[in-house]
């Protein structure tokens with residue numbers, strides 16, 4: 001582990017990536033701002049009254065909010081504590097596969113591969129070898145040829161490339177194009193439970209509240225095909241104790257894989273069912 005892999009360094013990267021890839025200034029109509037901000041503030045006011053919040057607690061809140069920004073941890077904090085409900089609302093009408101949150105560490109533009117791919121990894125990459133294979137279909141069962149599976153994950157030490165030091169740029173990231181039957185095969189390593197950086201403001205809050213600071217081991221994926229809605233998802237591993245206590249509340253039973261032993265590690269099959277656009 002590099003000494004430079006700090007919460008501030010990770011957070012600054014996540015903030016930069018968000019600014020570079022998302023139009024944060026998208027127009028939200030005034031009546032929506034009015035309704036949403038009013039409700040949030042009323043919840044805050046109600047909490048203050050119910051708990052008789054003191055000036056020292058109010059000052060602790062101000063100091064903490066300032067520090068989240070200084071550490072660049074707003075993407076981390078929001079994706080851990082808020083995004084799962086945005087995802088729930090956004091995907092409520094879907095008939096196809098369940099999805100999960102994107103989180104702060106997605107980077108578009110990863111190297112592209114054919115239907116049978118090995119993710120970019122170091123010669124001495126640590127971790128159990130994992131093969132993930134399956135088929136992308138429409139809700140009516142039609143295979144989706146040429147579907148894209150964009151995958152990213154942490155390494156055996158729990159770090160994501162581009163958000164920690166000394167990892168090759170696109171390590172354990174890739175975009176796989178499914179074959180003419182919508183099938184894909186991805187060779188990678190098993191991901192590791194992820195500990196929220198404990199030296200930043202988000203970690204300080206988690207410690208102060210005595211919550212578990214972990215996400216279970218997970219693969220991140222975005223699956224897309226022509227004329228279909230993209231699915232953003234995460235896949236998890238059975239028996240990971242963090243599945244029940246995920247700090248980001250992003251585990252669903254449908255997303256837990258059923259691995260089988262393979263000669264060189266483990267093998268998992270998982271199909272993605274996409275809703276028409």
Ligand code: MBD
Nearest residue numbers: 079080102103104194248
């Ligand atoms: C992660 O790896 C992640 O997936 C989320 C949602 C939040 C923090 C780190």
Ligand code: FE
Nearest residue numbers: 103105194220
């Ligand atoms: Fe993650």
